[in-house]
Amino acid sequence: MKTAFLGAVALVALLAAAPATPKPGATVHIRDDAFTPATITVRAGDSVTFVNDDDDAHTVTADDSSWDSEGLNQGEKWTHAFAKAGTIKYHCTVHPFMHGSVIVKAVT
Ligand SMILES: [Cu+2]
Numbered sequence: 001m002k003t004a005f006l007g008a009v010a011l012v013a014l015l016a017a018a019p020a021t022p023k024p025g026a027t028v029h030i031r032d033d034a035f036t037p038a039t040i041t042v043r044a045g046d047s048v049t050f051v052n053d054d055d056d057a058h059t060v061t062a063d064d065s066s067w068d069s070e071g072l073n074q075g076e077k078w079t080h081a082f083a084k085a086g087t088i089k090y091h092c093t094v095h096p097f098m099h100g101s102v103i104v105k106a107v108t
Pocket of ligand 1: 033057095098
């Protein structure tokens, strides 16, 4: 009985603590010549890690050229922090038909 009560207390404490756990950051996978998900929403200051799961080299390049991962081979990752709110569009310079967006929400 006492053990069950302590278990319930621990569960409540765990649930209460959950929202305060820092976010590990968002991840976008690159596979089959596409960014997945193509649109991702993060908070200002968050980082997004792009992982190349494809058997082809790709880049993650801002449409306004303000940042560029340069070539990512199979299995390589690249992380970028998005400081300012807004919608940032990017593409792959190797495959110009590959597009993605990061929607950065202001932290209120
Ligand atoms: Cu590509």
